[in-house]
Amino acid sequence: MAANTPDLDFSPKGLFIGGEWVEASSGQTISTANPSNGDPLGVVPLANEADVAQAVASARAAFPAWAALPVTERPKYLLRLAAAIDENADHLALMDAVDSGNAVSGMRADMTWTADTLRYFAGLLTEMKGETMAREPGHLNLTLRQPYGVVAKINPFNHPFRFCAEKAASALAAGNTVVIKGPEQAPLSSLKLGELCQQIFPPGVVNILTGDGATGSAMVRHKDVHRIGFVGSVETGRIIAREAAEGLKEITLELGGKNPIIIFPDADPHKAAAAVVKAMNMNRQGQSCSSTSRVLVHESLHDEVRAELVKVAAAIPIGLPWLEGAEMGPLVSRQQYDKVLRYIDYGREDGARLLTGGGPPDDPDLARGFFVAPTVFDDVTPRMRIGCEEIFGPVMSIMSWTDFDEMIEVANGVMYGLTASILTNDFGAAMRAAEKIEAGYVWINSAGRYLGAPYGGWKQSGIGKEESFEELLSYTRVKNINMRW
Numbered sequence: 001m002a003a004n005t006p007d008l009d010f011s012p013k014g015l016f017i018g019g020e021w022v023e024a025s026s027g028q029t030i031s032t033a034n035p036s037n038g039d040p041l042g043v044v045p046l047a048n049e050a051d052v053a054q055a056v057a058s059a060r061a062a063f064p065a066w067a068a069l070p071v072t073e074r075p076k077y078l079l080r081l082a083a084a085i086d087e088n089a090d091h092l093a094l095m096d097a098v099d100s101g102n103a104v105s106g107m108r109a110d111m112t113w114t115a116d117t118l119r120y121f122a123g124l125l126t127e128m129k130g131e132t133m134a135r136e137p138g139h140l141n142l143t144l145r146q147p148y149g150v151v152a153k154i155n156p157f158n159h160p161f162r163f164c165a166e167k168a169a170s171a172l173a174a175g176n177t178v179v180i181k182g183p184e185q186a187p188l189s190s191l192k193l194g195e196l197c198q199q200i201f202p203p204g205v206v207n208i209l210t211g212d213g214a215t216g217s218a219m220v221r222h223k224d225v226h227r228i229g230f231v232g233s234v235e236t237g238r239i240i241a242r243e244a245a246e247g248l249k250e251i252t253l254e255l256g257g258k259n260p261i262i263i264f265p266d267a268d269p270h271k272a273a274a275a276v277v278k279a280m281n282m283n284r285q286g287q288s289c290s291s292t293s294r295v296l297v298h299e300s301l302h303d304e305v306r307a308e309l310v311k312v313a314a315a316i317p318i319g320l321p322w323l324e325g326a327e328m329g330p331l332v333s334r335q336q337y338d339k340v341l342r343y344i345d346y347g348r349e350d351g352a353r354l355l356t357g358g359g360p361p362d363d364p365d366l367a368r369g370f371f372v373a374p375t376v377f378d379d380v381t382p383r384m385r386i387g388c389e390e391i392f393g394p395v396m397s398i399m400s401w402t403d404f405d406e407m408i409e410v411a412n413g414v415m416y417g418l419t420a421s422i423l424t425n426d427f428g429a430a431m432r433a434a435e436k437i438e439a440g441y442v443w444i445n446s447a448g449r450y451l452g453a454p455y456g457g458w459k460q461s462g463i464g465k466e467e468s469f470e471e472l473l474s475y476t477r478v479k480n481i482n483m484r485w
Helices: 049-068 074-087 089-100 104-127 160-173 188-198 213-221 234-246 269-279 299-314 334-349 404-411 427-436 469-474
Strands: 015-017 020-022 029-033 040-045 139-147 150-154 177-181 206-209 225-231 250-254 260-263 294-298 353-356 375-378 395-401 419-423 441-444 476-484
Touching (some): 015 049, 015 188, 040 188, 049 139, 049 150, 049 177, 049 206, 049 213, 074 104, 074 160, 074 188, 089 160, 089 188, 104 160, 150 160, 150 213, 160 177, 160 225, 160 469, 177 213, 188 206, 213 225, 213 234, 225 234, 234 250, 250 469, 260 269, 269 299, 294 299, 294 404, 299 353, 299 375, 299 395, 395 404, 404 427, 419 427, 469 476
Parallel strands (some): 150 225, 177 206, 260 294, 260 419, 294 395, 375 395, 419 441
Antiparallel strands (some): 015 020, 015 206, 029 040, 139 476, 353 375
């Protein structure tokens, strides 16, 4: 197996502010390494509060002209960016595969989704309308939807390029300008987005920073940032919510998940096992907030599903993520690797039975990287740490059920409420379960997100909806005009 890192240009030009490349004011940098083998890839600037202030000032200066563009003109910029992503999709996917450890096939799909999202919001813009109310003669009440101004976007490592571009699409379409912070881990492709935007958008409309938690905090606290979107952990989401509350700022939070996949007694065990693995997002090593890591299988199918799940999980091709045959690569960092192994130890300590995986794969070509084999535990109870806490790794926990109401209680018995999946041919049972499950997005006999369907969590899995018309509207403020003549 070829272990050499692909020969790509991993040298960022700097921070992208006001249509230009600038160095971080402090001169400090963050190093990034290939999680497959530990080889250094490059360094990116560490933006501090002064750099954030410069980026926000640039976005604020660009806002009036951008917001004033006709609704037939602003979408053209998004369409040009979508075309540029299509043209550079292979290069961008390979860069994300190397920098994040995600399989290149999944990263290629990310590029397609991102371009489609830009086109989706570009096409929706003329549907963004207000309302009129005539109460009496000589009187008219109407509403306008107007952009906020400067929007801050803070993104995680599991979809490095996709989230940087996709999560800015609705804000830009609505007439806002943006300051984007790429992930501290796997930051390289976010700056490549800046190279594309430099050729397309007016200076200051899109600004891209790299940095750490202090960078994101400075963005949230800046007085001229009035709207914030964040994707990441519950813990960081709480910090952002507290800091945003000081300025009474609008926020969207897409946070963690400990999602159930519920297998009813009439499900096909073979198809169910395949669905569990698919819904775990193994091309991201389970590093996805929507991964269905809690397998709630009816007792009558437990043994069959367990045996098939072990077989399917153990057969997943693990390898260097830039190679086409690999379906699963390494975790993004040493920190994430150590966390996942720690939770696997918790599973053993708490009495769960390890069926497969549980550590790095037995492959000398992968020994230098942060690889963890697909891991399946049985005899998991809801109170075990692996049964109720988000691991963000390739670890699946099997729990049996017999009583419907008790199963629903287990499904809802965590602080998260992002997604859930239901496998059954009894659509009465499926809808009864879907109505009772406390989650914002429910699949029945399917998996995957659908552009245009509102995506977002309940409980501590987040605030707000994305990937839909609701998201576009959320980046506008309603102004009421009450007129008499």
